[in-house]
Amino acid sequence: MYQLNNLAPLTKKRKRVGRGGKLGGTSGKGSKGQKARSGGYVRADFEGGQMPLTRRIPKRGFNNARFRDDVTIVSIAALEKHFENGAEITKAVLVDKGLIKKAGLLKILGGSELSKKLTVVADQFSKTAEQSIKEAGGEVRFIKES
Numbered sequence: 001m002y003q004l005n006n007l008a009p010l011t012k013k014r015k016r017v018g019r020g021g022k023l024g025g026t027s028g029k030g031s032k033g034q035k036a037r038s039g040g041y042v043r044a045d046f047e048g049g050q051m052p053l054t055r056r057i058p059k060r061g062f063n064n065a066r067f068r069d070d071v072t073i074v075s076i077a078a079l080e081k082h083f084e085n086g087a088e089i090t091k092a093v094l095v096d097k098g099l100i101k102k103a104g105l106l107k108i109l110g111g112s113e114l115s116k117k118l119t120v121v122a123d124q125f126s127k128t129a130e131q132s133i134k135e136a137g138g139e140v141r142f143i144k145e146s
Contacts, residue, residue, distance in 0.1 A: 070104040071124070076132050077112040079120065088119040091143075106143070114138070 017027035029036040045052050074094060082097055083089060094100045108120055110128025117137040123144070125133075130140050 071107050072100045072105065073107050073109055074099055074122075075109050075111060076114050076129050079108070079118060080112070080114055080116060083116065083118060085116040086118070087116075088121070090121045108133075 015023065017023045017029075026036065034040045034042060045054060047053070078099055079089060082099060087093075091100070091106050094106070095102060100106070105123040107124040107126070108122045108129045109126045110130075110132050112132075114132045114136040118133060119139040119141065120133055121141045121143060123142065125140055125142075133140050
């Protein structure tokens with residue numbers, strides 16, 4: 001039968017080292033060295049001063065960054081706002097107006113209505129942009145064609 005005066009403890013006592021008895025002396029840390037010291041710490045990848053494995057292995061692989069096409073995007077709404085009816089829009093004109101900086105590829109995006117008849121020369125057009133320009137009576141030309 002259980003009695004309050006002889007119940008087994010629910011938790012283990014914390015190991016307090018360096019206070020004499022069985023765990024005195026080196027306190028279970030062996031003898032000397034960095035890891036025996038208070039606050040002693042060695043990184044997991046530390047190899048005693050030898051050049052670490054992560055630095056010995058050659059760095060190889062493929063990175064697609066230098067083959068990336070930098071595409072500058074201009075919306076139909078921006079063309080509607082900044083250009084008059086009948087204007088011809090090219091990269092140079094967009095740079096002069098400050099709508100783009102010098103760009104690799106120029107892509108025109110739709111997403112709004114166009115009420116002006118514009119001739120737009122660009123590398124790429126979204127389907128909605130092409131459709132909006134043609135519906136307004138404008139012309140779509142690709143830079144590779146012209």
